[in-house]
């Protein structure tokens with residue numbers, strides 16, 4: 001790592017934030033098995049991101065690696081998240097994004113498999129956690145994209161929709177992507193979105 005590229009300790013701080021975020025997501029059951037991935041943008045534009053295949057609730061410092069803005073590992077042989085390109089795409093699209101979170105909750109998985117190309121959430125006080133949502137009477141539109149094992153192709157489908165998003169997006173039968181200016185904001189948005197999805201699932205069960 002080029003330690004001169006940003007303040008000393010910034011990488012270590014990012015790693016500890018990612019480890020803590022993984023633990024928090026795990027407590028909610030949003031990263032079962034080896035699901036999910038987490039990243040932080042570093043001051044030089046590179047990313048600290050979870051290594052592919054590890055349990056995100058049990059990360060150690062070795063479970064986080066560094067990639068460049070295109071997703072290429074900074075250390076030969078490192079294998080970043082299989083979904084790194086989706087993180088890179090968000091950072092490239094939004095210059096203010098500082099952290100990206102991806103989880104596989106039951107609610108996002110089940111609701112997205114019920115059909116449709118978006119979830120529209122309305123009437124919930126918690127939706128005010130999203131930028132531009134000043135009242136429960138507004139509508140939060142969360143797009144749903146069909147899952148695809150070809151992440152480059154999937155990112156091409158997501159790309160034209162990024163500009164209009166304020167709460168993140170869902171990949172069908174897979175999970176959510178959420179981001180924020182820093183890890184605290186990203187976690188608050190993830191928690192807010194997952195709360196809304198859990199409510200929506202309960203409402204539909206009530207009929």
Ligand SMILES: CSCCC(=O)C(=O)COP(=O)(O)O
Pocket residue numbers: 033034035036037050051052053054080081082083102
């Ligand atoms: C068992 S989860 C399948 C892969 C996935 O969707 C995911 O989020 C984790 O992949 P990664 O390469 O980031 O560990």
Ligand SMILES: [Zn+2]
Pocket residue numbers: 035036037083102104174175
């Ligand atoms: Zn995933």
